[in-house]
Amino acid sequence: MEITFLGTSSGVPTRGRNVSSIGLKLPQRPEVWLFDCGEGTQHQLLRSELKSSQIRRVFVTHMHGDHIFGLMGLLASCGLAGNNHRVDIYGPEDLSGYIKACLRYSQMRFAFPVQVHGVTPGVVYEDGEFQVTCAPLKHRVPAFGYRVGERQRAGEFDVGKAQKLGIPPGPVYGRLKRGETVTLPDGRVVEGKDFAGIPQAGRHFVYCTDTIYCDQAVALAQGADVLVHEATFAHQDAALAFERLHSTSTMAAQVALAAGVKQLILTHFSPRYAPGNALQLSDLLAEAQAIFPHTALASDFFTYAIPRCQTTPAMAVGAG
Incomplete structure (x- = not known):
């Protein structure tokens, strides 16, 4: 499992950062899952190692424009490129109406099957290898965090x-x-079973944005290998975070610490911390690392391969 950040700015793009989107490349199958699709995401895909032709699922956190305005353009381009595989889209209930309105007023027609799924807390998708769950976050509009869990794999044959x-x-x-x-x-x-090596534990990826600190994010992220969490504001701008229901760097770190994750990656940064301003993103990183040392800053096109760990025989029961 490998995640690629396609946009790490909040609200508006900057010269160095596009708005929100992450691509998850699945192991051993030519398939990409997209999380959010801000304006310009299809351009970011062209500059990345990901292929839009491999996108099979899109998970939308909420209906704010910096998370959805790139979706219809991407789907239109995929159709013009001759893609004919089905794409499943998951998100808040209003997402279906938004897509229908875009189709109506642009007179666009999908050139391939598209299925929109309104999500509710719990399991939103699962197959033999993966399970995707979601939980409500705390924002100005209905918003969801997503967790992708890989099922435990059998050990290598001896x-x-x-x-x-x-x-x-x-x-x-x-x-x-x-x-x-x-x-x-x-x-x-x-x-x-006598010829099987130590089972390989399933990997878990969690994506939480947009939200202020909330217990639901902690529960969703429990024990995850990597948590991608928004950090729109620095700690000293906490008043703005509470006003706009976004997280500070320290709130994201507190979620990671309480959830016991292995790696925290911060994203969704306010443009106010651009180079030359009083506070820099390096300050946000230092704030978070003071609470949770295993923290990194995302940048556009940063790729993180989620490592696979072997589990112990005592843990080799059921699916991860």
Whole structure:
């Protein structure tokens, strides 16, 4: 799992930062999931290593323009490029009406199947490898944070052990890899679990914006490998944060600390901290690191590969 920041500014783009969007590249399948789609996201995709033709799902946090104004342009361009695969879009209930209005007044027609899903707290999507859940955040309009959980993977098949026991290679190896019980030609019965290495824990990515500090964000982010959290304001501008229901750098760090995440990445920065101003983004980073040391600042096109960890045998129960 690899995340690429396509926009890290809040409200309006700047010369160095576009408005909100993140691409999540999934492992072992040519598929990209997009989180928010601010104006200009399709241009950012062209400058990144991500391919718009691989976008299969879009998750929208809320209906503010800096998070959705790029969506229709991106979908239109994908259609003109000849894409014909289905795209599923998830977000607040008003998202469906917004898309229908855009289609009506622009006389646009989707050239491929598009399905819009209004989300409610809980599971919004799942398949054999991933589960996506959402939780309400605290903002001026209905807003949701998203958590992508990868299910636990079986450990690698121990070929050496199988060879030492005289088990011939072939279809039987495939059955053992799947954990099946196999009766060999000589009558021996072997268990697939006896040839499996340490299971690999599923990775978890959490995205929270726009919001002020709230308990729902802490609950959503519990134990995550990486939390991407907005940090619109510096700590000394907390009054603005409370007025506009955005987070400070210290609020984001407090969420990460309370949730016990492994890595915090800050994003959604106010342009007021641009180079040359009294406060810089480096000041926001220092504020957050004083509370949660494993904090980094996002920048446009910054890519973070979420590391995979092996779990212990005691944890090897059920899905991650």
